[in-house]
Amino acid sequence: MVFYYKQGExxxxxxxxxxxxxxxxxxxxxxxxxxxxxxxxxYHLNPPTRIVRLEEWKDNSIQEWKSSGYRHHKLSTSKxxxxxxxxxxxxxxxxxxxxxxxxxxxxxxESKVFYRNADFDEIYYVHExxxxxxxxxxxxxxxxxxYLVVPRGSTYTxxxxxxxxxxxxxxxxxxxxxxxxxxxxxxxxxxFYYNRDIRLPTLRTYDEKGNYRLVIKTSNGFQFVExxxxxxxxxxxxxxxxxxALSVYDLEPITGKLHQPPTMYTTFTASNFVVCTFVPRLFxxxxxxxxxxYYHNNVDADxxxxxxxxxxxxxxxxxxxxxxxxxxxxxxxxxxGAVELSLNKRGTYNDEVAVMVETQKRLKVSxxxxxxxxxxxxxxxxxx
Ligand SMILES: [Fe+2]
Numbered sequence: 001m002v003f004y005y006k007q008g009e010x011x012x013x014x015x016x017x018x019x020x021x022x023x024x025x026x027x028x029x030x031x032x033x034x035x036x037x038x039x040x041x042x043y044h045l046n047p048p049t050r051i052v053r054l055e056e057w058k059d060n061s062i063q064e065w066k067s068s069g070y071r072h073h074k075l076s077t078s079k080x081x082x083x084x085x086x087x088x089x090x091x092x093x094x095x096x097x098x099x100x101x102x103x104x105x106x107x108x109x110e111s112k113v114f115y116r117n118a119d120f121d122e123i124y125y126v127h128e129x130x131x132x133x134x135x136x137x138x139x140x141x142x143x144x145x146x147y148l149v150v151p152r153g154s155t156y157t158x159x160x161x162x163x164x165x166x167x168x169x170x171x172x173x174x175x176x177x178x179x180x181x182x183x184x185x186x187x188x189x190x191x192f193y194y195n196r197d198i199r200l201p202t203l204r205t206y207d208e209k210g211n212y213r214l215v216i217k218t219s220n221g222f223q224f225v226e227x228x229x230x231x232x233x234x235x236x237x238x239x240x241x242x243x244x245a246l247s248v249y250d251l252e253p254i255t256g257k258l259h260q261p262p263t264m265y266t267t268f269t270a271s272n273f274v275v276c277t278f279v280p281r282l283f284x285x286x287x288x289x290x291x292x293x294y295y296h297n298n299v300d301a302d303x304x305x306x307x308x309x310x311x312x313x314x315x316x317x318x319x320x321x322x323x324x325x326x327x328x329x330x331x332x333x334x335x336x337g338a339v340e341l342s343l344n345k346r347g348t349y350n351d352e353v354a355v356m357v358e359t360q361k362r363l364k365v366s367x368x369x370x371x372x373x374x375x376x377x378x379x380x381x382x383x384x
Pocket of ligand 1 (some may be wrong): 296303326333
């Protein structure tokens with residue numbers, strides 16, 4: 001959950017007549033999980049139900065790389081092509097029924113369409129770039145190291161101020177971890193970040209008429225519709241459901257005398273997966289500590305890591321922008337020589353930034369991933 005927030009003009013009471021310049025303002029209850037989940041009340045200049053034309057349906061079923069075997073993978077996003085659009089042409093690399101993990105490279109420019117993801121909340125991690133996120137809730141500037149969390153059903157678009165690269169994680173029930181929140185929703189002492197670190201949208205209202213294209217995404221395709229009023233016609237809203245940003249550089253890792261598990265770095269929880277962030281921190285400081293990860297075999301989980309910046313102590317042959325997928329049932333951990341190297345680093349500063357998605361169900365590898373896969377990676381603990 002995110003705390004109560006309001007922007008713009010609101011009527012004194014919900015569900016009552018609200019006029020602006022003599023015109024009736026239209027109220028929308030925007031909510032998830034029925035009428036007992038999180039929601040916001042939005043006040044539109046025009047009825048939000050107006051659609052001029054239902055345009056085409058475009059299939060977007062992701063093709064699985066069925067002969068990839070069951071093994072660890074290393075994917076190099078540096079080999080991916082640029083996307084034509086950050087929403088319509090994101091490249092899905094790993095997926096299952098709970099999540100789609102995709103990558104986008106895009107040049108400077110403004111999106112020509114408005115977006116709405118009907119099925120999944122979206123977590124964008126900005127690996128590189130500067131972006132103005134525009135939505136019916138308002139605008140947020142994001143740049144390198146920012147997460148942008150967009151609740152499913154939100155209408156939004158992007159202005160890319162420069163070349164940008166984004167990791168996109170789609171999932172249901174993306175929330176701030178429950179153990180960070182007290183019964184009032186405030187983030188408790190000792191949690192990974194504080195309410196103040198969460199950056200909220202600033203409302204900007206567009207009272208405009210014209211031709212606008214909106215695309216509604218489901219898990220297997222896109223429905224295009226045409227509108228004749230600007231979708232960001234909201235003059236005010238309040239509630240608990242809205243997009244927000246959080247910088248990985250505002251995260252507050254708790255470092256240990258001995259090695260801490262990834263759970264210490266949980267940033268968001270979601271339905272059947274968690275997102276953790278490895279951020280700059282001090283290495284473990286016990287005089288005999290092994291300051292990097294031990295070998296591990298989390299049988300019930302698949303683990304994707306995106307390596308964003310800094311020095312990745314436990315890995316060899318990993319570049320910025322690479323993705324690894326470590327499979328439950330196969331053992332993984334520090335690569336040869338990494339433990340020995342780490343022993344001189346006790347108590348020193350480590351500048352790595354990496355995003356981890358750990359899923360409870362197996363991830364499928366897409367045919368796009370096949371094109372950027374390093375088939376020698378499973379043997380990298382032997383051949384080095
Ligand atoms: Fe791991």
